[in-house]
Amino acid sequence: MNGGLYRSAHAGSEGAPQQSDGAMLISVDDAPGTTAAGDQALPPEDVPPTGGGTEGGSTAGNSAIMAAGSLVSRVIGFVRNMLIGMTLGAGIGDAYTSAQFLPGQIYELLLGGILSSVLIPLLVRRRKADPDGGELFTQRLLTFAVVTLGAATLLVVAAAPWITAIQSSSGTPEAYRDLVTKFAYLILPIIFFTGLSAMISAVLNVRGHFAAPMWAPILNNLVVIATCGVFIVVFGTTNGFRPEDMTPGRVALIAGGTLLGIVAQAAGLLPALRKVGFAWRWKWAPRALGLGEVGRLAGWMLCYVGANQLAVFVVVRVLNGVSGKNNASVLAFNNVYLLTMMAHGIIGVSVMTALLPKMSAAAAEGRFADVSADLSRGIRLTTTALAPIAVAYGVLGVPIAVTLFQGGAFTYQDAFNTGTVLVVASFAVIPLSISYLCTYAFYALQGNKTVALINIPVVLLRIAGYFVLAEILSDSFAAAGMTAANAVSYLLSAVISLAVLRRRIGRLNLGSVAKGLMKVLVAAAVAAGAGLLVMLLLPGGDTPGRLTAALQVVVGGGVIMLVYLLTAALLRVHEVNQVVGMVRRKLGR
Template sequence: MEVLVNGGLYRSAHSASDGDPERSDGAILISVDGSPGTTAAGDQALPPEDVPPTGGGTEGGSTAGNSAIMAAGSMVSRLIGFVRNMLIGMTLGAGIGDAYTSAQFLPGQIYELLLGGILSSVLIPLLVRRRKDDPDGGQLFTQRLLTFAIVALGIATALVVAAAPWITAIQASNKSTEAYQDLVTAFAYLILPIIFFTGLSAMIGAVLNVRGHFAAPMWAPILNNLVVIATCGVFIVVFGTTKGFQPEDMTPGRIILIAGGTLLGMVAQAVGLLPALRRVGFAWRWKWAPRSLGLGEIGRLAGWMLCYVGANQLAVFVVVRKLNAVSGGNNASVLAFNNVYLLTMMAHGIIGVSVMTALLPKMSSAAADGRYADVSADLSRGIRLTTTALAPIAVAYGVLGVPIAVSLFQGGAFTDKDAFATGTVLTVAAFAVIPLSISYLCTYAFYALQGNKTVALINVPVVLVRIAGYVVLAELLSESFAAAGMTAANAISYLLSALISLVVLRRRIGRLNLGSVAKALLKVLVAALVATGAGLLVVFLLPGGDTPGRLTAALQVVVGGGVIVLVYLGTAALLRVHEVSQVVGMVRRKLGR
């Protein structure tokens, strides 16, 4: 499932074709909202965050230098993105924030269906080839492509905005009040134009990446976040918070300020990329020639990616609809679910992506040579490393769910009860962290084997199970636990994805060394259980108990988190979990980049 973090764009990804992290063809791929990208040959991009770029000649400098820029940008963007989400919650509260977040999901969903999958799977490799093969370095082709994209995005955005009442009426659910649906629609009118600027930003970022420039596309979302943060500040100064507000209390001025500021943030992100185009020597001219783009071939190549993206967006639509039905009454709903998902993806981005960044080039090279035993060895090593690294984070989320939620989100219109409800969702998300990353690892093993069709086919039943989980759990659980149930459905679907992928991979490449994996995972489980006990004891002894205030919650997070990590590492060392030293070294290298 995809969410909007930094204005809707998760930034740059690449794929490697051999043991060197730099591809010989210089292919750069943009990944949007977590959807993997593909080259024309079927090679898939790495996950969308913290991935070192390819060389691209001398234009962009060294891979190490570009990687440092991207890693720094990603880290700063994560921190500012959390400040943004925290301030949105404090400014709007849970009920109004649910309507805002529901409207903010829409441009990401629609953009993905319109352009996201095609951009990542077809257009980026096409730009790379034309840059290499055309006498003008692909200048004319890129101008024509950008012209067509602007027109197509403009028309599509206008149609979607005109259809906003019908779209939001379906998404907001017939169980929500009419005032709530009207508020989602009012937000949507101003937020849906983000589709155009998201597409424009992604296209400009692609042009820059293909020309070896990585700094601006990585740092531009930070400008977006800063604009939204400033908008929240102005809202609080002018109107105060919306604490205790009902949807009907939101005046047109309040709606225009917060939704218009959100749109302005995306505009700033797109406009902020324009100077970089001049720096790389690209002259933007209006060139209308759609027949020269080979649109029929583009459509055929993008088919499987659209299947993948479409299935995921259907799941997003269903979960937002289900959660909109329970908004209000201090229930964890869309805003809380999204905040918890961001925490889950943060853990995956820091740990899982690091492992995949290191392993995918090796697996791709081994697969190309037919050395499937090496692919299997790399995959099993990746699973062991990822599980070892993520286990203490999962324990922390499970034991310290409420203190973390209170520390990060409580304040202003986001009450203590809203934070406690969010903490319950985070506790459930602890069981999703590891399955999520393992499923990604398996998926990227398929990418190394050029199995993007297989990935799409596996994704369909997984998404159907996820949606069934949403529907069933929404009926079985009380409204106060609906968001926790949706998170549990995600965890189940991640686990199912990993299991199906392992079965298919075993048929594809033979033995997967699962015996050694199971032995290592058993040791990690024991260490995690010991750390869980220690963490629960510390929280019991510290002030605050189950309902901490913000200061006592921060104390529980710092002391409890420290104890969990130390006890976990100590127990793992006693059990001779060899991957611990590798994980510590990996994290140190990542932080030192």
């Protein structure tokens, strides 16, 4: 159950993983999977996507295109976030990041939560059932989306001062809140173009075209990167700036460039519509869309998304109150969250994408023992793969943050504070992915209502944790406290989900899972000890400079990975070989 800031990563019934660059992957892969041969850990990945055929080419080709687009997008997206920090620094960057969260949150409430859970399946059904392949229905749906998103965006922009006030606590300086509002006026229109991009991507995916939706976000990132470059050339970095030092020209350049990025992303998808033969004509007929059915289907998903976005508002409100004075705040929290999601996206999402079709087929046929076996294998495989990454984040948190983020207006102290938050986030990496795996199991069982009901106590605990930790911790550890609350809520989500799944599908083989996890834990502990020893021997110590931090990351990370693999092999953790084999197959492809 998502605890992230930017966009709910479970926004649909098949998931909408949040990339580090802010791009949402629209997935319509609900085709039954085939049975894996032998003792293969995962089902075959060449499962044909649904949605009306194979206009986009073979599934293997589509997978390669999507994998390449995702990798390039993640790398460039991370460069984008690094440059934003270096250009704006922690204080101004906090205000910018707070404003940038707003369109993502509001978009989720308007459309994101129901897109892949309701609208994409609806487009798939109409494409198969309608004589015109769903052409007229899609035109009507896009027309309705443009009108409603446009009207909603205008209302939200007009209400920007009130929305930013909700995100501000009593301790938030007025000048800081005013700066967030100034950014918001130019950034909030992103809502419209994000929705437009998502709808066009859905239309393309349903017609078997996957390349443009995966590569278009790169245009967005490149525009923002260029904006940061222009800002530095024209104004320099904001190092030492106060909120009142941000003139209208400076605000217009950085916020306007951010808006221009998403406009470029949406425009970059239009040629692909023509390529798949879809002609977008204005068709205003909302009654013909069956909105009553959409509303009924979307109810539980809106409940799920609404709970998550409430948590987002709370954490941003808390962290806005501690921004400045060399405290890790919204920008640091978001950078750490992106690192956490990057690990999950590379490992957890790959496992889930491969498992979901097979679990869905088994659930549809009532083979709950197979669902249980797939879920157990998924948990063992994901945990085995993520354990060394979690160890690296915990042992090398500060060197990683200094290497990646220090520079320009983002000072050494800002990077050091970010590293402290990353150390805490290391405990969230594995619970996050296990909770997601359980959620995907519910999706395979058509349990959207169950997911929403489980999410309510999880979010309530998360919010309670935010408030309690904000009270008992100093301002300098507020972001770390928020991250710790997320980690606890992920763990609670996994425990509740496993208990409910056990009642629904029977025995989950948790004994064998626990035995495997204990071996992984021992291997991770040995690797952590080796990593700490290397840190003591390498130059830089606890406060490394940029070069010594990079040295610690390379050498320490290599030692952690090597010791982990050797220890896991000695303990006969069979999933290690399966993880290595999966990576080799992907690289070979």
